Amino acid sequence: xxxxxxxxxxxxxxxxxxxxxxxxxxxxxxxxxxxxxxxxxxxxxxxxxxxxxxxxxxxxxxxxxxxxxxxxxxxxxxxxxxxxxxxxxxxxxxxxxxxxxxxxxxxxxxxxxxxxxxxxxxxxxxxxxxxxxxxxxxxxxxxxxxxxxxxxxxxxxxxxxxxxxxxxxxxxxxxxxxxxxxxxxxxxxxxxxxxxxxxxxxxxxxxxxxxxxxxxxxxxxxxxxxxxxxxxxxxxxxxxxxxxxxxxxxxxxxxxxxxxxxxxxxxxxxxxxxxxxxxxxxxxxxxxxxxxxxxxxxxxxxxxxxxxxxxxxxxxxxxxxxxxxxxxxxxxxxxxxxxxxxxxxxxxxxxxxxxxxxxxxxxxxxxxxxxxxxxxxxxxxxxxxxxxxxxxxxxxxxxxxxxxxxxxxxxxxxxxxxxxxxxxxxxxxxxxxxxxxxxxxxxxxxxxxxxxxxxxxxxxxxxxxxxxxxxxxxxxxxxxxxxxxxxxxxxxxxxxxxxxxxxxxxxxxxxxxxxxxxxxxxxxxxxxxxxxxxxxxxxxxxxxxxxxxxxxxxxxxxxxxxxxxxxxxxxxxxxxxxxxxxxxxxxxxxxxxxxxxxxxxxxxxxxxxxxxxxxxxxxxxxxx
Numbered sequence: 001x002x003x004x005x006x007x008x009x010x011x012x013x014x015x016x017x018x019x020x021x022x023x024x025x026x027x028x029x030x031x032x033x034x035x036x037x038x039x040x041x042x043x044x045x046x047x048x049x050x051x052x053x054x055x056x057x058x059x060x061x062x063x064x065x066x067x068x069x070x071x072x073x074x075x076x077x078x079x080x081x082x083x084x085x086x087x088x089x090x091x092x093x094x095x096x097x098x099x100x101x102x103x104x105x106x107x108x109x110x111x112x113x114x115x116x117x118x119x120x121x122x123x124x125x126x127x128x129x130x131x132x133x134x135x136x137x138x139x140x141x142x143x144x145x146x147x148x149x150x151x152x153x154x155x156x157x158x159x160x161x162x163x164x165x166x167x168x169x170x171x172x173x174x175x176x177x178x179x180x181x182x183x184x185x186x187x188x189x190x191x192x193x194x195x196x197x198x199x200x201x202x203x204x205x206x207x208x209x210x211x212x213x214x215x216x217x218x219x220x221x222x223x224x225x226x227x228x229x230x231x232x233x234x235x236x237x238x239x240x241x242x243x244x245x246x247x248x249x250x251x252x253x254x255x256x257x258x259x260x261x262x263x264x265x266x267x268x269x270x271x272x273x274x275x276x277x278x279x280x281x282x283x284x285x286x287x288x289x290x291x292x293x294x295x296x297x298x299x300x301x302x303x304x305x306x307x308x309x310x311x312x313x314x315x316x317x318x319x320x321x322x323x324x325x326x327x328x329x330x331x332x333x334x335x336x337x338x339x340x341x342x343x344x345x346x347x348x349x350x351x352x353x354x355x356x357x358x359x360x361x362x363x364x365x366x367x368x369x370x371x372x373x374x375x376x377x378x379x380x381x382x383x384x385x386x387x388x389x390x391x392x393x394x395x396x397x398x399x400x401x402x403x404x405x406x407x408x409x410x411x412x413x414x415x416x417x418x419x420x421x422x423x424x425x426x427x428x429x430x431x432x433x434x435x436x437x438x439x440x441x442x443x444x445x446x447x448x449x450x451x452x453x454x455x456x457x458x459x460x461x462x463x464x465x466x467x468x469x470x471x472x473x474x475x476x477x478x479x480x481x482x483x484x485x486x487x488x489x490x491x492x493x494x495x496x497x498x499x500x501x502x503x504x505x506x507x508x509x510x511x512x513x514x515x516x517x518x519x520x521x522x523x524x525x526x527x528x529x530x531x532x533x534x535x536x537x538x539x540x541x542x543x544x545x546x547x548x549x550x551x552x553x554x555x556x557x558x559x560x561x562x563x564x565x566x567x568x569x570x571x572x573x574x575x576x577x578x579x580x581x582x583x584x585x586x587x588x589x590x591x592x593x594x595x596x597x598x599x600x601x602x603x604x605x606x607x608x609x610x611x612x613x614x615x616x617x618x619x620x621x622x623x624x
Contacts, residue, residue: 018344018347018348020337020340020341023340023341023343023344023347024336024337024340026343026347027162027165027339027340027343028165028169030121030124030125030162031121031162031165031166031169033124034120034121034123034124034125035116035117035120035121035124035166038113038116038117038120039117041113042110042113042114042117042170042173043173045106045109045110045113046110046173046174046177047177048102048103048106049103049106049107049110049174049177051177051178051180051181052099052102052103053103053178053321054178054181054182054185054318054321055095055099055181056096056099056100056103057185057313057314057317057318057321058185058314059092059095059096059099060092060096060310060313060314060317061310061311061313061314062088062089062092062310063089063092063093063096063310064308064309064310064313065308065309065310065311066086066088066089066092066310067089068308068309068310070082070086070089114167114170117166117170118163118166118167121162121163121166122159122162122163125158125159125162125163125346126159128350129154129155129159129346129349129350132349132350132352133151133349136352136354137354137356137357137445138354138355138356138425138426138427139420139425139426140354140355140384140385140426141352141354143384143385144384144385144386145224145227145386146386147352147385148227149223149224149227150223150345150348150349150352151349152223152226152227152230153223153226153345154345154346154349156226156230157342157345158342158343158344158345158346158349159346160342161338161339161340161341161342161343161346162339162343162346164335164339164342165336165339165340165343168332168333168335168336168339169336171328171332171335172329172332172333172336174328175325175328175329175332176325176329178321178324178325178328179322179325179326179329182194182318182321182322182325183322185314185318186294186315186318186319186322189294189297189298189301189315189318190294190297193294193297193319193322194322196293196294198326221268222264222265222268222269225261225264225265226261226265228257228261229258229261229262229265232254232255232257232258232261233258235254236251236254236255236258239510294315294319295316295319298311298312298315298316298319299312355385355426355427356424356426356427356441356445357441357445373401373434373436373437374398374399374400374401374403374436374569375398375399375422375433375434375435375539375569376397376398376399376433376434376437377395377396377397377398377399377418377431377432377433377434378396378431378432378433378434379394379395379396379430379431379432380392380394380395380396380418380421380428380430380431380432380433381393381394381395381428381429381430381431382417382421382426382428382429382430383429384417390429390592391414391417391592392414392417392418392421392592392593393591393592393593394431394593395414395418395431395592395593395594396431396594397587397594397597399569399571400569401569402566402567402568402569403569403570403584403585404562404565404569404570404571404572404582404583404584404585405569405570405571405572405583405584405585405586405587406572406573406574406579406580406582406583406585406586406587407419407571407572407573407574407587407589408573408574408575408577408580408586408587408588408589408610408613409588409589409590409595410590410613412591413589413590413591413592414589414591414592415543415573415589416457416543416573418589419541419543419571419573421433422539422541422571423449423452423454423541424440424445424448424449427440427441435448450534450536451536451537451538451539452537452538452539452540452541453473453531453532453534453537453539453540453541454531454540454541454542454543455524455527455528455531455541455542455543455545456527456543457543457544457573459523459524459527460527461508461509461523462508462509463507463508463509463511463512463515464507464508464509464512465502465504465505465506465507465508466496466497466500466503466504466505466506466508466526467479467484467504467505469508469526469530470484470487470488470526470529470530470533471484471530471533472530473487473529473530473531473532473533473534474533474534474535474536477533481504483533484504484529484533485497487529487530487532487533488529490529490532490560490564491525491526491528491529491532491557491560492525492556492557492560493522493525493526493529496522500516501514501516502514508526524545525557528545528557528560532564537568538568538569539568539569539570539571540564540565540568540569540570540571541570541571541573542561542570542571542572542573542574543573544573544574544575545557545561545572545574545579558578558579558582561579561582562582570583576617577610577613577614577617577618580600581600583600584599585597585598585599586598586599586600586603586610588603588609588610588613590609595608595609596608596609596610598610600614
């Protein structure tokens with residue numbers, strides 16, 4: 001007997017153990033993959049922008065020294081003649097001016113490339129996240145708080161942090177290109193000057209890294225509160241809840257809940273920020289004192305006639321340039337550390353593996369009337385991820401080819417869960433589902449699902465055209481007006497395109513430009529039409545397919561279901577037992593176990609749970 005695969009648990013454990021160095025390496029690799037051209041262009045550009053200031057300082061020294069020399073040896077009243085006849089001075093002035101012009105003119109180009117780099121990284125990372133979530137084979141990703149928190153952290157924290165990593169790498173690149181020439185020139189003053197400046201920043205870097213680590217721990221622990229804030233914000237701002245929100249005057253309650261959670265997160269972060277700011281400020285003062293030592297040393301050297309005034313200008317500028325480049329390097333590296341911590345959820349999400357794995361058999365065996373075995377559910381048990389209580393326990397059931405089965409029971413009995421397992425949105429925790437004696441897990445997942453048509457209780461209302469809302473049931477027939485019109489007719493909304501401004505190409509959904517909304521019953525019929533378009537389907541699964549319909553339209557669809565179910569295995573989940581009467585057999589579930597199986601007549605004759613439910617429901621209809 002199989003149990004759920006352990007690949008997912010192993011992946012989560014591996015992600016949890018990722019070091020900052022590993023995360024940093026993956027983050028940098030992602031940036032390199034996302035925007036290699038922009039990074040190369042920035043590197044070449046910053047060779048000029050980074051080294052330019054130090055070179056300009058050197059030639060500025062030459063200008064000052066040469067001007068002072070000429071003033072002491074030349075008494076002519078023609079400054080222009082002096083300038084033009086001194087090749088060294090003229091060359092130094094021209095180079096200094098040209099460097100400043102070039103550096104200033106390259107700034108707009110750098111800004112443009114940086115913007116392109118930011119957008120490239122954002123689009124690449126967001127695309128990877130969307131692809132991962134959208135193509136995750138099972139739906140456990142959306143049904144456990146821990147994984148929902150992971151998605152929230154990825155969207156709200158990791159994606160912005162990946163962009164931040166891009167800018168921090170850029171800052172490090174620029175700072176290094178400023179740092180190296182500054183060091184080489186400052187060593188000419190005294191070998192210890194660069195060392196003093198760098199060592200002075202070490203305590204600041206240490207405490208800044210510590211602060212970022214504490215901040216990120218707070219953000220991780222507050223992910224649940226952040227997701228709750230997002231939920232309350234959605235309820236307060238989206239049209240789905242607008243009417244009842246106002247009719248029941250719930251705004252103040254939900255807004256207060258949002259504010260309470262914001263305040264919890266804010267206060268926790270504020271405490272860490274205060275501690276970090278005080279520690280960093282203290283050690284920044286220490287590094288400032290360290291930077292003052294070389295400055296005083298040079299002034300004393302000029303007063304002692306060891307250095308010229310040009311040397312004073314050069315060395316003063318170099319020390320400031322070196323200190324600034326060290327400052328930027330330190331805080332770029334600590335910012336990079338912080339950003340790397342924030343990208344952990346992104347890589348944890350990418351490393352997640354679904355519990356279900358596509359099998360090797362490329363085409364599923366047929367489930368139609370020509371099949372011999374149909375579907376066999378063998379000793380099936382299922383527990384949702386993150387839960388300790390099984391939803392289904394030791395279910396065994398054989399569904400014959402072409403048979404319609406109705407799953408009935410009270411809320412929480414496990415009906416919809418069994419339907420999800422039959423669609424292979426999950427794999428069983430224990431036991432198996434067989435397809436003509438082949439385990440579901442041995443079949444190719446995409447091919448299997450291509451043979452299943454579903455109408456779920458929480459059916460999708462795609463923000464797309466009417467044609468797409470129906471045509472996405474079978475992409476090969478999306479452009480066939482005839483095929484779409486046929487299934488719309490079968491679903492009882494044949495005249496809907498004629499009532500819409502652009503017919504089949506009318507956008508549905510208020511969030512689209514010129515889009516219109518439909519009634520709940522119309523939307524549900526569209527979902528049924530979408531399912532009907534999948535003509536190659538050999539297994540039909542209907543989960544509360546008539547929930548939004550009135551009794552007249554409900555009866556109409558009962559006949560449609562019975563017609564399209566011919567020759568196919570059909571699973572119907574319904575609270576409305578009038579639909580169950582149409583089934584060949586009825587399976588009564590209670591607390592995750594099969595309580596009764598039989599036809600409507602047999603179960604009514606037994607006088608047990610089904611009979612009680614049907615009688616109670618029938619009497620409520622009579623009373624109305």
